[in-house]
Every structure is written in structure tokens, then in C-alpha cells.
Amino acid sequence: MNRLRRLALLTSLAAYALVVLGGLVRGTGAGLACPDWPLCHGRIIPPLEPLVLIEWAHRLLASIVGLLVVVVAVVAYRSRRQWPQAVLPAFIALGLLVVQVVLGGLTVHLLLTPAIVVAHLATGMAFLASLLTTTVLATPAAQPGGTVSAGFRTLALITALSTYGLILLGGLVSSSGAGLACPDWPLCHGQLLPPPAGVAHLQFAHRLGALTVGVFILITALASRRQTPHLAKVAAATPGLLAGQILLGAINIWTRLAPVVTAAHLGLAAMLFAMLVVLVGRSFRTPLGAATSALPQPQGAR
Template identity: 50%
Template sequence: MKAFRVLSVATAVVTYALVVLGGVVRVSGSGLGCPDWPLCHGHLLPPLSLHAIIEYSHRTTASLTSALVLLTAAVAWLAWRKRRDLVIPATVALGLLIVQVILGAITVRLELPPMIVLAHLATAMALLGAVCVTAVAALTPAPAGAIDRVARRRMLLAASGTYLLLISGSLVVGG
């Protein structure tokens, strides 16, 4: 379990870094620093321009995140299949990752349409949430009993409210 704990925490940390880099891409106006996808200006490596390097850093971190999310889900399924508290969020994260990669490509190819940028952010936040839930579950003992229904509802309400606040903030500033 120790190795899975390290893996799941590393996945959460790298995913967080990816979200931060996504924010840097957004505020620096580097979203089209690499105007094509998956290459950058038609090459594997970016040109030596600030916007291209920022966007390429985001893509490189996305590649590392993808590998970690995939590995986390695979290990959860193969080694911890009976721990639904690990398998479910790890599997959700993998599904969200697939959606996120597709949205990232669409975002670049359509030259940053605000609603696609918003969907990309929304999916990133959900992905970060899923990998964090996986990491927290890996760091805690297997649940002995069911979580109190009232507590579960309150947790979901709080998480949903926070998520909506994050997404609405992006919508207000134009995607």
C-alpha cells in the first residue's frame, strides 16, 4: 500500500502543478503559444519564445500527469480492486483525463473559444478533485462502515458549491 500511497499523492501533486501551469498559460496569453496540436509550430520541441515555452511546459506536464493517472488507475484496479474508495475515484480520474486531453486539443485547434476553455477548466478541476480523493483514500485505512448519510450530503454540497464557484469565476472573466 505504501507504493500506491506515494503514487497517488504524486499524481495529485503533478495534477495540481498542471492546473497551476494551465493558469499561467491563461493569464500570460500563451494558449496559442503552440498553435498546432500535438506538435508545437510543426515540431516536437517548441521554438525559443516565451509563449511557446509556457504552453509547451503545460503540455509536457500534461503528458506526465496522463501517465501518472493511467498508472494510478491501473494499480488501483490490479492491486486494490476490493477497495471501491480507491478504484472508483481513480477510474473517474482516468475518464476525466481522456475528456481533458480531447478538450485540450479542441481548445488549440479552434483557437481558444471561451466555452471550450471553460469546459477545459471545469474538467481540470474535476480531474484534480478525483485524484485528490484517490490520494486521500489511499492515505486512510479502508472504511469500516458506511459514511453517515447526512455527512455525505453535506460533503457533496460543499464540494459542489466550491466547484460551481470556481467555474462561475471563469465564466465571468470570459471563459
């Protein structure tokens, strides 16, 4: 494994941990435990209180990730002759880091308004995707003979983007106080459709979106069987992650948004999104083959 790939992979893992820790911050309500920024209660080392320490740990990890991203961008630039395609996503990650720092400060100063929280989450997930793309593009291309259909590339991209959108919708549900707007699962107030008043429509939209994205994920996993094995292996993991995510979504309701469960729900969503980003990246690194349907065909079909 070359140096750029190692660094990008390490930074991707750290960025993923940052997403999960951010979910714990939101789930525990620790987002404003440090009322100032970049210090915490006017100090570098904060008071030793549980919520304060969770928020402070989130900021500390964010600082470490920031330093790693700068190193990745420098190494990517120096390796531009060997891995020219990896330079752009590395510098996109660097730019998103700046945006994320600004949004992190605004999150504190604007008291966690839904728009800022969702923008912070959107940038964080795009940041993770940029680092994963850098990792994939700093990896040697697929073995000779492996091909992918244009239709599968498009399908994988649509599935990844729809998953990204669903994660942002989940962030809006959480930050708008709609997490328990439907207090039961899978129904909403014992009905198939939510009440017309209140924020239950957000929770219902999230559930409906999850159903739609789930269909895309299953179709993508099935379609991957007709592609080269290194794509099929990545796609094969997504249905299991989807099942776990649905279960955690239900447990979220049943436990009345227990912080550990909400953090796990976001963490598994980020893992699913990460797998899809890798799938898209690998599919674009694989040569196009003969034009075939992205959808699985019945046995014996010509």
C-alpha cells in the first residue's frame, strides 16, 4: 500500500469516527456544553463534566482530522505524477474542511438551528466521501479483464446520492425535534399516514425515503453480480448494513432516542454511505465493458 493511500485511508477512518462522535454529541445534547468556540468555557482544557468532555473530545478529534487532511493534500500534490486523479478530491476535502470549521463555529453561535446542523452534517458527509474517493483513486486500477457496464455506474451513483440525501433528511428530523413525532414503528400514531398537523410529516418522509433508498440498494447489490468481482464484493455488504440500519431506526423509536442508539444509527448510515462511495469510485476506475443492462436478468435470458 503506497503512502498516499495509507494516509487517505487513515484520515477516512478518523473522519468516520468524527461523524459517529458527532452523532453522540447531538444525541446527548452536548452540542452547546461548550458555549464558546474555539475554546470551551474560555479554557483549552475544559471542566471535567460528562457532556463538556463529549463536546471537547469531538473538537479535539476534529483538530486531529484537520491536520491529517492537510498532510493528505500535500502528499497528494507531491504524488501527482503517480496518482494524478487523487489530487482533486484531496483538495476538495481540504476546502470542505474549511467550510466545516466555519459551520462548526456557527453551530455554537447560532444555537443549533436546523439549517446549520443539516449543513454541518452535509459538509461532513461530503468530506468523508472526498477522502474515500482519494483513497480509491490512489489505489491501482482493477485487474486486467475486469469491466463494468455504464448502466451499473449510473445505478451505483444514484444509490449513493439518494443515501446521502436520506442522511441529510435524518439530520433535519433530529434537529427539528421530529425524532419522536411518530412515537411508534412502523406505523405513525397507529396509522399508515401521519397526522396532518405538526412535524410528523418529516418523520414520515424519512421513513418513506428509507424505503425508497432500500429498494435502490437491493437492486444495486443484485446488479453487481453481473459486474467484475471487486465491485460485487463491496455491493454484497450493503444489504446487511441496510437491514441493521432499519433495525436501529426502529430501536431509536422504541428506546425514545437513547443517545447510544442515535449515534449508532448515524454511524451505520455513514458506513453504508461510505461503502456506496467506494463502490462508485471503484466502478469509475474499472473499464467500461459491453453495454449490458444494470439490472439482473432471469436465468436463460439473452
